[in-house]
Amino acid sequence: MRSKAELEAAIRDGGRAVLVVNARSRRGRRLYGAARRLLREAGLEFVRVLPVTDPSRLRELFAEVLDLEPDLVVVGGGDGTVAEAVGHLAHRDIALGVLPLGTTNNFARSLEMPLDLPGAVRTLAVAGPDGGKVADVDVGWFESTGDRRGPEDREHIFANMISLGLSVEVARSVPHTLKRFLGRPAYALTAARLLPRHSAFTARITIDGETRELTTHQLNVANGAHHSGQRIARDASPDDRLLAVYRLGDERRLRLASATARHVLTGPWRSLEEDAFLTTAHVEIETDPPLRVDVDGEIRGRTPVTIRLRGNALRVIVPRSFNDT
Incomplete structure (x- = not known):
């Protein structure tokens, strides 16, 4: 396992990133296009982009994500989508980034993420002037x-x-x-x-x-x-x-x-x-x-x-x- 600083540096230097968006979440379908544009403008590039229209396939899809050996997995959706991601990414040398696109967004709130899409994207762009950091949570x-x-x-x-x-x-x-x-x-x-x-x-x-x-x-x-x-x-x-x-x-x-x-x-x-x-x-x-x-x-x-x-x-x-x- 890399240290948090080492993983953050890898992401900042253009490490491998994957984007997963639940297009059936409350705001996912409406904001998917805007999210892609804002992420691109913030300098975040992805080796794979996976819009999800069938949430029952999330478990199968995350196995595919892990095969790509990413440094960062950005997940757009509600608490259910994020919870599925947490189960796959815990105890791994991968950072989770959250785009809060659900109804209550409890986990994103607990991480103190901005709930507006532009603010969340700015935080995820760790190389930017308003970028966030890699932390470890329970x-x-x-x-x-x-x-x-x-x-x-x-x-x-x-x-x-x-x-x-x-x-x-x-x-x-x-x-x-x-x-x-x-x-x-x-x-x-x-x-x-x-x-x-x-x-x-x-x-x-x-x-x-x-x-x-x-x-x-x-x-x-x-x-x-x-x-x-x-x-x-x-x-x-x-x-x-x-x-x-x-x-x-x-x-x-x-x-x-x-x-x-x-x-x-x-x-x-x-x-x-x-x-x-x-x-x-x-x-x-x-x-x-x-x-x-x-x-x-x-x-x-x-x-x-x-x-x-x-x-x-x-x-x-x-x-x-x-x-x-």
């Missing part, structure tokens, strides 16, 4: 019950978030057309429709041999700093060597609504040191009843689930202001 690893993916270790890596509860049902139920036209508000509208019929669950959370039991409608385990496009805490980061475990509300449905509103309004000022959060590098979760496990927007088996942190496992392009530890 990823998560999980093992759930009944996950249909194979046993290969990297297939269990995740980028941003594992969720249990109402948000899983929302993700499965939100109409694609509504999401495309409304963006993030589509999730809130779908949650409001599903909440009156949603049942609370009991979760047993084991950290360092100590088990805590709680009842809630929503439980999250975050590697990144954002959920649903909102910051979860002012000191949360994908580079802090911590998983943040937190629930939204208790068994009362109205508490979930109020806790979600508080999360949205106070996230930038809350701290991971508050009682609302449990922070750890390893957590085991059982639920009654067993629940579907949402991993970066994809259903990956059921509880029980084991979640671990893998520190500094992913090389990424970030703004120069990003605090790389």
